[in-house]
Amino acid sequence: MRYRILVVDDDFRVAALHRAFVERVSGFEVVAESHTGAHALAAAEEHHPDLVLLDLYLPDVSGLEVLKALGRIAGRPIDVMVITAARDVASVAESVRSGALYYLVKPFAPSILMERLEAYAAMRKKLDALEEASQDKVDEIYTTLRTSVERSLPKGQSRETLGVIVETLRGATEELSAEEVAARSGVSRATAQRYLSHLARMGRIELVLRYGIGRPEHRYRWPR
Missing domain, CATH: 3.40.50.2300 (Response regulator)
Known part of the structure; x- marks a missing residue:
């Protein structure tokens, strides 16, 4: 949309x-x-x-x-x-x-x-998908609207690295794994995974599960 x-x-x-x-x-x-x-x-x-x-x-x-x-x-x-x-x-x-x-x-x-x-955009997406307004869902919508990703960074994470991860996802034309984000952004896989998990929790990126043999692979994309 x-x-x-x-x-x-x-x-x-x-x-x-x-x-x-x-x-x-x-x-x-x-x-x-x-x-x-x-x-x-x-x-x-x-x-x-x-x-x-x-x-x-x-x-x-x-x-x-x-x-x-x-x-x-x-x-x-x-x-x-x-x-x-x-x-x-x-x-x-x-x-x-x-x-x-x-x-x-x-x-x-x-x-x-x-x-x-x-x-x-993240708030609107959650609101449009809402079927029943439980208190938890309402709180989640308001949190998405009001919370700054940068100001809520966990201890040890930096705005600069966050920006690199965000620009990597924005520039991608397909879903990326944590390993692919790491390779494109020049950080370690563990670092990429920490920032990706944070962005996903905040509702700023989409987590896609790719199923195959064994555990599903976590892949990430910037909302379009």
């Missing part, structure tokens, strides 16, 4: 940067850019995005008003990630009350936005 993104920012250059970041994440596409609140609402009506990246500082209306109005647009639900320089508590509180999934404060590293998008 591909997730459709509407980028809303009053600065054309920032909007273009956000578009570039989004399009580096597998499974996402930008369907429109808007630089005013009025155009953002019209674009949401026309394109029915899954997720809106919303700036709060817009030239015609407050982004908070746009956030509230998005919830009233006919059609399928629209999720919102606020991306703004607004640091006041009132803006944060109102964004949360109005249903924003995330609140990112500018400036931030591109990897932060990409990480949030990947968490969003």
Whole structure:
């Protein structure tokens, strides 16, 4: 599944940067850019995005008003990630009350936005597959949405090695075993297995069991 993104920012250059970041994440596409609140609402009506990246500082209306109005647009639900320089508590509180999934404060590293998008995709996948909302399943969905892979790394694991493993999986066109990931990324098999197990537990990669003779082989792939 591909997730459709509407980028809303009053600065054309920032909007273009956000578009570039989004399009580096597998499974996402930008369907429109808007630089005013009025155009953002019209674009949401026309394109029915899954997720809106919303700036709060817009030239015609407050982004908070746009956030509230998005919830009233006919059609399928629209999720919102606020991306703004607004640091006041009132803006944060109102964004949360109005249903924003995330609140990112500018400036931030591109990897932060990409990480949030990947968490969003993992959450949506779990939610779409949910048949009955037990408490454990609900907790798992919220954990997937809120937890950062990098900040939750087990002791002894590094962001740099994690990045190498992630890029190896992203660049692969097929499922990979831990041994194949190790060979392509230049780490030991044991190291690759530790990071792969962590990513699988976090729901960021898919574990595929290949059956043959004996125990099934564990293979891994980046969600498409």
